[in-house]
Amino acid sequence: MSSDPSAAGLPRATGRLTSTAPWWRDAVVYEVYPRSFADSDGDGTGDLAGLIGRLDHVTSLGVDALWIAPWYPSPMADGGYDVSDYRDIHPDFGALADADVLIAEAHRRGLRVITDMVANHTSAEHPWFRAALAAAPGSAERTRYFFRDGRGEHGELPPNNWISAFGASAWTRTTDPDGHPGQWYLHTFAPEQPDLDWSSDDVRAEFDGILRFWFDRGVDGLRIDAAPAMAKVPGLPDADYGGQAYFASAEWVGNPHWDVDGVHEIFRRWRAVAREYDGDRVLVAEAVVASPQRLSLYLRPDELQTAFNFAFLKAAWGPGLRAVIDETLASHATVGASATWVLGSHDETRLVTRLGRDDTAAVHLVDPALAPSDPALGTRRARAATLLMLALPGSAYLYQGDELGLPFVEDIPGELRQDPVYHRSHGALPGRDGSRVPMPWAGDRPPFGFTVDGVTPWLPQPASWRDLTVAAEDADPTSMLGLVRDALRLRRRFAAEPSLTWQPSAASVLDFTRGEHHRCVVNLSPTPVRLDPPWSVAIASAPVRDGVLPPDATAWLSR
Ligand code: GLC
Numbered sequence: 001m002s003s004d005p006s007a008a009g010l011p012r013a014t015g016r017l018t019s020t021a022p023w024w025r026d027a028v029v030y031e032v033y034p035r036s037f038a039d040s041d042g043d044g045t046g047d048l049a050g051l052i053g054r055l056d057h058v059t060s061l062g063v064d065a066l067w068i069a070p071w072y073p074s075p076m077a078d079g080g081y082d083v084s085d086y087r088d089i090h091p092d093f094g095a096l097a098d099a100d101v102l103i104a105e106a107h108r109r110g111l112r113v114i115t116d117m118v119a120n121h122t123s124a125e126h127p128w129f130r131a132a133l134a135a136a137p138g139s140a141e142r143t144r145y146f147f148r149d150g151r152g153e154h155g156e157l158p159p160n161n162w163i164s165a166f167g168a169s170a171w172t173r174t175t176d177p178d179g180h181p182g183q184w185y186l187h188t189f190a191p192e193q194p195d196l197d198w199s200s201d202d203v204r205a206e207f208d209g210i211l212r213f214w215f216d217r218g219v220d221g222l223r224i225d226a227a228p229a230m231a232k233v234p235g236l237p238d239a240d241y242g243g244q245a246y247f248a249s250a251e252w253v254g255n256p257h258w259d260v261d262g263v264h265e266i267f268r269r270w271r272a273v274a275r276e277y278d279g280d281r282v283l284v285a286e287a288v289v290a291s292p293q294r295l296s297l298y299l300r301p302d303e304l305q306t307a308f309n310f311a312f313l314k315a316a317w318g319p320g321l322r323a324v325i326d327e328t329l330a331s332h333a334t335v336g337a338s339a340t341w342v343l344g345s346h347d348e349t350r351l352v353t354r355l356g357r358d359d360t361a362a363v364h365l366v367d368p369a370l371a372p373s374d375p376a377l378g379t380r381r382a383r384a385a386t387l388l389m390l391a392l393p394g395s396a397y398l399y400q401g402d403e404l405g406l407p408f409v410e411d412i413p414g415e416l417r418q419d420p421v422y423h424r425s426h427g428a429l430p431g432r433d434g435s436r437v438p439m440p441w442a443g444d445r446p447p448f449g450f451t452v453d454g455v456t457p458w459l460p461q462p463a464s465w466r467d468l469t470v471a472a473e474d475a476d477p478t479s480m481l482g483l484v485r486d487a488l489r490l491r492r493r494f495a496a497e498p499s500l501t502w503q504p505s506a507a508s509v510l511d512f513t514r515g516e517h518h519r520c521v522v523n524l525s526p527t528p529v530r531l532d533p534p535w536s537v538a539i540a541s542a543p544v545r546d547g548v549l550p551p552d553a554t555a556w557l558s559r
Pocket of ligand 1: 078079081082118189225226286346347
């Protein structure tokens with residue numbers, strides 16, 4: 001198959017900004033979590049054939065690309081972010097041939113395909129890690145990871161005080177072949193996800209090959225998992241967590257295992273690989289870092305083209321959004337990058353649930369008993385927030401199910417939960433499973449067309465989702481699905497205008513124009529707002545009557 005998207009019928013650029021602007025600068029990308037999208041073979045787990053069978057839903061939205069969460073062979077200790085073979089497909093999802101068909105079918109429909117690259121760590125089942133465990137301390141096999149002797153008289157203490165992003169020590173002690181306790185190894189995430197040492201030439205060369213493997217198969221881009229974790233301060237000094245017993249990765253600069261400046265050299269190398277290919281292959285970073293300035297370092301012209309904007313995702317629903325937007329645009333402009341807006345993913349509380357809480361900034365997954373959510377309020381705000389996101393200059397990511405307004409499922413029985421965040425916190429944190437419940441397609445009871453009738457999906461779907469299926473919302477033009485489709489159609493006009501200009505407004509109203517003819521007004525206040533008469537409403541997240549925009553609503557205006 002061809003690796004050239006233009007040969008596959010894709011325009012080389014969207015033509016929406018200028019005729020030469022790369023496609024990713026203003027693309028809308030739809031995240032697919034393959035386990036939970038569509039199951040074709042009745043095993044209760046989504047697969048690539050299921051996804052291929054549902055591509056029409058994706059094209060019906062009007063998005064430009066898919067980002068597919070990890071699809072590689074994996075023991076699934078962390079939902080596939082523990083990869084045991086980077087050059088194949090998980091047997092539950094299909095085979096390499098299915099990936100080829102998927103890429104071709106997506107391209108045929110004008111959709112680009114971004115896959116996930118998990119390079120901070122492998123699975124503990126990866127042949128490299130198994131070989132490292134079998135080899136002696138100091139061996140070449142161990143230098144691909146971080147193996148260290150423990151502290152204390154008998155090496156019984158971890159080599160340093162680093163904390164895992166999933167809680168507890170970031171080190172696990174190994175057992176030597178003779179049964180004695182051995183060295184320790186580092187894992188920024190779960191113990192089943194040992195960190196690779198990116199100062200190793202073997203590691204660098206191996207990933208150059210993995211990148212080429214997927215670019216050769218025609219993928220249009222890579223989403224780089226846990227990008228800021230990929231370099232560590234040499235010598236692995238203790239971190240000063242300021243008394244916190246948790247990771248708090250993004251909150252400070254100077255963490256010896258997060259956002260260390262050494263990461264940038266890795267991404268310059270990856271960009272050089274991407275440049276070997278035509279068709280504007282894009283690299284998008286998952287980089288939760290302390291400030292927009294730190295983020296912009298990833299976006300220098302010889303590094304990654306785009307990076308998710310977590311500041312926007314984490315911001316409270318309120319006037320503070322304006323500062324986040326301004327800081328993002330200003331910091332990205334310093335390096336000539338376009339912004340990448342995102343409101344949800346397989347890692348975050350569903351938007352509808354978050355925005356229905358008192359503390360709307362609390363994206364950290366919290367106990368639902370402590371943070372009850374009002375679904376009607378959450379849905380109203382999620383509609384408004386989605387229109388805001390889609391009106392901003394840059395690209396935007398939509399997580400599967402957010403186009404339906406799915407809520408976070410809070411009552412999954414403990415024994416069915418799979419997320420290591422839940423298990424490692426001994427149930428104190430609900431984990432992310434609630435955002436990963438399989439898609440409801442049609443029908444009035446589970447499995448809602450996700451899998452064969454009578455089969456139980458890998459996570460249970462709430463019966464109440466009967467009103468939130470694709471089929472149900474398809475029949476209702478006022479649904480979230482209808483809103484998203486209409487907005488994506490209209491967005492093409494907004495996106496043609498590169499700049500954003502704020503209009504005078506109260507602090508609790510966001511009011512900006514895109515060029516002469518397009519305007520977006522977001523009412524974050526508790527009272528209605530009157531819209532200027534010469535402008536007409538192109539689309540609104542809630543009914544606008546007599547020119548009045550209700551609270552928690554967004555309108556796009558044109559003239
Ligand atoms: C990223 C992924 C998340 C995963 C983690 C470790 O944050 O999005 O799902 O648990 O990296 O790979």
